[in-house]
Amino acid sequence: MKMMRKADNEIMPWKNGMGVTAQIDIYPESAKFPDGDFLWRLSSATVSASAPFSKFENCDRLLAVWKGKGMKLNDHDLPPLTPYKFSGDSAMEGVLHDGEVMDLGIIYRRGKVTVDMTSEEFTKEVVALNLEPGVHYFFCVSGSMAVGQNLLEEGDTVRVDGAQAVKLSGKLGTKYFHIAAMPH
Incomplete structure (x- = not known):
């Protein structure tokens, strides 16, 4: 078992530059994100304003709000604690319901891993x-x-x-x- 404290997460910019995320883990550990040979990356981000999501070609994503009132991803309502799967290839717009949220997400290579x-x-x-x-x-x-x-x-x-x-x-x-x- 490997313990990963929130305080030790690596803070890095979003691919689209519109915010930051806290990288919890990447697999394999030697992989680089977003351009390297990662199979998946688990992270948590604070979303403080409505904004487009970064695209990740040939990847799928699972995302859930763990703090805050939730948000809408395109036409899909994302209430707290409800994981939602979508394609990293898709243009996604995140619209906040009522104030900032914290999300937990995993981006993973389509066809190479099941999450x-x-x-x-x-x-x-x-x-x-x-x-x-x-x-x-x-x-x-x-x-x-x-x-x-x-x-x-x-x-x-x-x-x-x-x-x-x-x-x-x-x-x-x-x-x-x-x-x-x-x-x-």
Whole structure:
């Protein structure tokens, strides 16, 4: 398991230069973004004004709002904690509903990796998961939680590589995202 604290994320400009994003992880770790040989890049951005999204040819994207009231992507309403998949080739305009939002997104190479993002909430204090092969991320949306022995606060992430049993623990109502990436 690899702990990734929000404070340690690499801040980098958006491809279109209209904002900044906090890169949480890139795979493989030696890859460069956006021009390198990355299979995926997980990041979180603050969107403080309505603006076009950067295009990423031959990539797909999964995006979810984790803080704020939500936004509209073209004609699609994106309420908080609702992952949305779209093509990186598409021209997308983000229009804020009511003030700035923080999003969590993963950009990944179409045809080279399968990615899934789910929004979860603790309905019991301990959850035992048997993870499938691939790379798994657990991103703490609210409160605090533990993945194994790693304690996450809001905005922190743990990366788990490979198929294994993992124990999650947190207070009832704590929210998090689970992102699973499976290279082909």
